[in-house]
Amino acid sequence: GDSVTQMEGPVTLSEEAFLTINCTYTATGYPSLFWYVQYPGEGLQLLLKATKADDKGSNKGFEATYRKETTSFHLEKGSVQVSDSAVYFCALGNTGRRALTFGSGTRLQVQP
Amino acid sequence: DADVTQTPRNRITKTGKRIMLECSQTKGHDRMYWYRQDPGLGLRLIYYSFDVKDINKGEISDGYSVSRQAQAKFSLSLESAIPNQTALYFCATSDPGGDTQYFGPGTRLTVL
Numbered sequence: 001g002d003s004v005t006q007m008e009g010p011v012t013l014s015e016e017a018f019l020t021i022n023c024t025y026t027a028t029g030y031p032s033l034f035w036y037v038q039y040p041g042e043g044l045q046l047l048l049k050a051t052k053a054d055d056k057g058s059n060k061g062f063e064a065t066y067r068k069e070t071t072s073f074h075l076e077k078g079s080v081q082v083s084d085s086a087v088y089f090c091a092l093g094n095t096g097r098r099a100l101t102f103g104s105g106t107r108l109q110v111q112p
Numbered sequence: 113d114a115d116v117t118q119t120p121r122n123r124i125t126k127t128g129k130r131i132m133l134e135c136s137q138t139k140g141h142d143r144m145y146w147y148r149q150d151p152g153l154g155l156r157l158i159y160y161s162f163d164v165k166d167i168n169k170g171e172i173s174d175g176y177s178v179s180r181q182a183q184a185k186f187s188l189s190l191e192s193a194i195p196n197q198t199a200l201y202f203c204a205t206s207d208p209g210g211d212t213q214y215f216g217p218g219t220r221l222t223v224l
C-alpha cells in the first residue's frame with residue numbers, strides 16, 4: 001500500500017538558516033504530493049503541492065520538487081524565520097483512493 | 113469565519129462514557145473525513161464519507177462510529193471511551209478531486 005516516510009525531528013535551526021526536510025514515498029500509479037503545516041494549537045494547512053513528476057510546488061518561500069526517479073518530495077526553504085516553527089507533514093494522494101496518506105510529521109524549531 | 117469547525121475543542125471524559133465530536137463545514141464539499149493524531153504517528157484515518165449516503169471505515173475504525181447528518185455535518189462518536197483513545201481528532205473536507213484537504217482546528221480528547 002501507499003506510505004510516506006519523512007525525517008524524524010525535531011529539527012532545530014537558527015533564524016536565516018537553510019532548511020531541508022526529507023520525504024520519500026511508496027505508491028502505485030501517479031500520486032499527488034503535498035506538504036501540510038501545523039502551527040501550535042491549530043489544524044493542518046496546505047503549504048504546497050505537486051501533481052506530477054518534475055513539478056515544483058512553492059509557497060511562502062518553501063519549495064518542493066516531485067522527483068519520481070527517487071520517489072522523493074523534499075521540503076526546502078532558503079532562510080527560515082522564527083514564525084516557521086511548526087510541524088510539517090508530507091502526504092500523498094492517489095486519484096480514486098479514499099484519503100491522503102500522511103507521514104509522521106517533522107517538528108521544526110527556529111531559534112532567534 | 114472558519115470553513116471547517118469542530119466542537120468541542122477540548123474534552124475530558126472518563127472510561128466507558130459515550131462521546132460525540134461534531135464537525136461542520138461551509139465549503140460545500142461532499143467529502144468529509146475524521147483523523148486522529150498521536151505523537152510520532154502522523155494522522156490516521158478513522159472514517160470517511162464521500163456523500164451523505166456513502167460512509168466508509170478507515171484504517172482505525174474500531175471503537176468509533178460516525179453519522180453524516182447532512183452534507184455539511186459529520187459527527188464522530190466513541191461508543192465507550194477508553195484511555196488509548198486519548199488523542200487529537202481532526203475533521204477534514206475535500207473537493208471532488210479529493211486530493212487537497214481542508215482541516216478543522218481539532219478536538220483534544222482526554223479519556224481518564
